[in-house]
Amino acid sequence: MRLLNILIFFLTISPLALLSQNEGDAIFIKEIHDHILNEGKCYSWLETLSEEIGGRLTGSDNAAKAVEYTGQEMSKIADQVTYQEIMVPHWIRGAQEKTHIVGSDGSILRELNVTALGNSIGSGSQGVTGQVAEVKSLDEVRSLGKEKLSGKIVFFNRPMDPTLVNTFHAYGGAGDQRVNGPAVAAEQGAVGAIVRSLTTLTDNLPHTGTLRYKEGVPTIPAVAVSTMHADELSKELSNGPVILYIETHSEILSDKPSHNVVAEIKGSEFPDEIILVGGHLDSWDLAGGAHDDGAGCVHSMEVMNALKALNYTPKRTLRVVLFMNEENGLAGGREYARISKEKGEFHLAAMESDAGGFTPRGFSFDAEDEMFAGLYRQITALSPFLEPYNLHFSKGGSGADIGPLKNQKGLLIGFRPDSQRYFDFHHSAADNITAVNERELKLGAAAMTSLIYLIDKYGLEH
Amino acid sequence: MRLLNILIFFLTISPLALLSQNEGDAIFIKEIHDHILNEGKCYSWLETLSEEIGGRLTGSDNAAKAVEYTGQEMSKIADQVTYQEIMVPHWIRGAQEKTHIVGSDGSILRELNVTALGNSIGSGSQGVTGQVAEVKSLDEVRSLGKEKLSGKIVFFNRPMDPTLVNTFHAYGGAGDQRVNGPAVAAEQGAVGAIVRSLTTLTDNLPHTGTLRYKEGVPTIPAVAVSTMHADELSKELSNGPVILYIETHSEILSDKPSHNVVAEIKGSEFPDEIILVGGHLDSWDLAGGAHDDGAGCVHSMEVMNALKALNYTPKRTLRVVLFMNEENGLAGGREYARISKEKGEFHLAAMESDAGGFTPRGFSFDAEDEMFAGLYRQITALSPFLEPYNLHFSKGGSGADIGPLKNQKGLLIGFRPDSQRYFDFHHSAADNITAVNERELKLGAAAMTSLIYLIDKYGLEH
Numbered sequence A, B: 001m002r003l004l005n006i007l008i009f010f011l012t013i014s015p016l017a018l019l020s021q022n023e024g025d026a027i028f029i030k031e032i033h034d035h036i037l038n039e040g041k042c043y044s045w046l047e048t049l050s051e052e053i054g055g056r057l058t059g060s061d062n063a064a065k066a067v068e069y070t071g072q073e074m075s076k077i078a079d080q081v082t083y084q085e086i087m088v089p090h091w092i093r094g095a096q097e098k099t100h101i102v103g104s105d106g107s108i109l110r111e112l113n114v115t116a117l118g119n120s121i122g123s124g125s126q127g128v129t130g131q132v133a134e135v136k137s138l139d140e141v142r143s144l145g146k147e148k149l150s151g152k153i154v155f156f157n158r159p160m161d162p163t164l165v166n167t168f169h170a171y172g173g174a175g176d177q178r179v180n181g182p183a184v185a186a187e188q189g190a191v192g193a194i195v196r197s198l199t200t201l202t203d204n205l206p207h208t209g210t211l212r213y214k215e216g217v218p219t220i221p222a223v224a225v226s227t228m229h230a231d232e233l234s235k236e237l238s239n240g241p242v243i244l245y246i247e248t249h250s251e252i253l254s255d256k257p258s259h260n261v262v263a264e265i266k267g268s269e270f271p272d273e274i275i276l277v278g279g280h281l282d283s284w285d286l287a288g289g290a291h292d293d294g295a296g297c298v299h300s301m302e303v304m305n306a307l308k309a310l311n312y313t314p315k316r317t318l319r320v321v322l323f324m325n326e327e328n329g330l331a332g333g334r335e336y337a338r339i340s341k342e343k344g345e346f347h348l349a350a351m352e353s354d355a356g357g358f359t360p361r362g363f364s365f366d367a368e369d370e371m372f373a374g375l376y377r378q379i380t381a382l383s384p385f386l387e388p389y390n391l392h393f394s395k396g397g398s399g400a401d402i403g404p405l406k407n408q409k410g411l412l413i414g415f416r417p418d419s420q421r422y423f424d425f426h427h428s429a430a431d432n433i434t435a436v437n438e439r440e441l442k443l444g445a446a447a448m449t450s451l452i453y454l455i456d457k458y459g460l461e462h
Helices: A002-021 A023-039 A042-053 A061-075 A138-149 A167-174 A181-187 A227-238 A290-309 A331-342 A369-380 A403-408 A438-458 B002-021 B023-039 B042-053 B061-075 B138-149 B167-174 B181-187 B227-238 B290-309 B331-342 B369-380 B403-408 B438-458
Strands: A080-092 A098-102 A108-112 A114-116 A128-135 A153-156 A192-196 A222-225 A243-247 A251-265 A270-280 A316-323 A346-352 A360-366 A392-395 A411-417 B080-092 B098-102 B108-112 B114-116 B128-135 B153-156 B192-196 B222-225 B243-247 B251-265 B270-280 B316-323 B346-352 B360-366 B392-395 B411-417
Touching (some): A023 A290, A023 A438, A042 A061, A042 A290, A061 A080, A061 A251, A061 A290, A080 A331, A108 A227, A128 A138, A128 A227, A138 A181, A153 A227, A181 A192, A192 A243, A222 A227, A270 A290, A270 A438, A290 A316, A346 A403, A360 A369, B023 B290, B023 B438, B042 B061, B042 B290, B061 B251, B061 B290, B080 B331, B128 B192, B128 B227, B153 B181, B153 B243, B192 B227, B192 B243, B251 B290, B251 B331, B290 B438, B316 B331, B316 B438, B346 B403, B360 B369, B369 B392, B369 B411, B403 B411
Parallel strands (some): A153 A192, A192 A222, A270 A346, A360 A392, B270 B346, B360 B392
Antiparallel strands (some): A098 A108, A098 A243, A114 A222, A128 A243, A360 A411, B080 B251, B098 B108, B114 B222, B128 B243, B251 B316, B360 B411
């Protein structure tokens, strides 16, 4: 009965009691929303990040500019801004990526809209040519084997499942084709790979993203093709064999130094309990990276900005961390956690926003197994404060950059905006500021600020 | 203690019990979602309604085409389609609506983007000219009085409150300026009215909508001005007096016959218990009326279509009603209720979708006071089935067209999609199919179908 009692307590008594006892919190959360909706800076920061600076892939000049710009902005708000040096991979797309169906006389029969996958090698100007083998899974590649695939170009064409309401689940269910498909195809002797873009749309833009080669397996050129052209290629294949030509000029250069941006306000009562909020500064190069993850960066910056503007003094140390290299390496997240461990730090809570700047739906929570029940019970006791804003709490993941902090045994939090339109823009040339609604972005920042405020004020028994 | 017991029962026991006893329902609701996301027709219907037919203001040829098209489509699905004749007002915009600031030499100093308000009279080609008096409220008009406002053009410039998270509340808070402002200004001797567009955006499109004149008070020309130009006009006024010229050619023609479209599947067990789902067919003339309320029409059509496609036989009589004339008269909703009362019908539940085709957030419920508690308790007992789809139930309004059915003492339901972007498009030239995301539209239809199914299956004690 004990568990049921607790359940009933939290479901029926506690929220009401909490609300009546803490009217001041409800008022402050309303002030947070009012401030951000009226005067929030996140949208204007995002315009600079996404449109003036633009795509900022790890290692690029734009990535360095983004570090400088956000660091300067945060230095107007934080007590202290540090630039945490990290070595990052440096992949460049190169010019002139192209793919076409080759006619029997060697002519160009039909051009396909493609873009090289991140971290892929280039074909060079001689390109790769091969007969196309369409597959729906990595297992199918393995079962076809070398006999059927040697010298071929493998075409991964399993769509994202449109019936999954959470589009991130659909992404997760199809992503193996892009991440591991090229390496698995190469293992079976393929000379190139072409992957259906990971989007819920039928559009004519290729959506890039990173791949992983396998040690000891040849590296082969690999591209993403627009879903429209994937459908056309599949239709061509139903009429008979198709020869494809793929030419890319991407290169993996030497690692180079880059930075995480870490902005901090020291806690007034519990400086050793760190509350982190962050996103990743790097983005793909095809667009401004407005949703992925410009939105998460400016959301996080706004959290500190709003609390400061409202004269709130954090009891605990508040850190805004803008991570470098989430997209093709996670060097920033790993190095941040390594240094944190070295210093013996404790992150009471870490929140990441890396799911776009859409209308907020709530938060998902994660923690080490032995800590989870207790932390989740405590955090859900705070949820009534956010119900008037239609924000809901759930168990689930948090974010790639903060994942390495899990072993510090604090609470990991994923900000969860609505997911329906995310993959319309994700990793394609469409991920620009025009895809972001200002109110939706600001409401996201306000939701995050409200929860960070509650955690700072009430703390978490751990 | 009784109430608390019930509360605890529904909060903690009932949903789980319900879910385990009714796994079949959870499976069927998943099938509804799968069907609509994979094969739903709502988006393609909307393309026809919004783009091929286009804006369909009451009395227009397009409105008649929309009646014919949707009636034909529903006759492929329903047992029976009837066209309920109603007399509707017939307002036309006329050509050449224009407004400019007049220079001291009578020249055009600056054109403003305006559009006539629905049901407003035209100025004719002589236009109206007057000095502008900016106000923030109807009370301000009354307190300025005839002395200050005679012969003037009153400029209503109170923005929608951006801090209200539900944008419909902000709309409600500013809408009196458009609906009643012109009549109140005329009472004080004004010769014209110009109203800040009701949108949360700063954009350069005028957003129209209906006004109401007052009996015994002169009718004056009235226009909506884009929020950008409202800001500019206000700035001009801060520099000194401004003379405005307004020219509109709108006309109120004689009432004419039009139709509600009523598609029905007779209930197999309780044919006298009607479950209605509907939206309104008419839309403003500046765009295709994709969100307002093409979305609500195709949502409703999809409910019947999906249940039929999944071979579900409704126990209760299912009616899809596409109402005419919600925008500038409500003749359709009133006449439907009048006929229903005359026939002694009983609507167990009526659901309206008239808040756009955005990602679904849930439903709000309304009923006669003495019925509300009982109906709300029963309906919330069904909410666990919809929680996996992030749908939430709340008390609140339903819809204008179904409002007149309230005295039948059934449950009234408003479908509630996310409201953040609604007023970006509402009543302006931007309300086209490009503003609608196909997944969001389909998820809305799936949410509505799921709840209609549950109500049909379990009924409501009344």
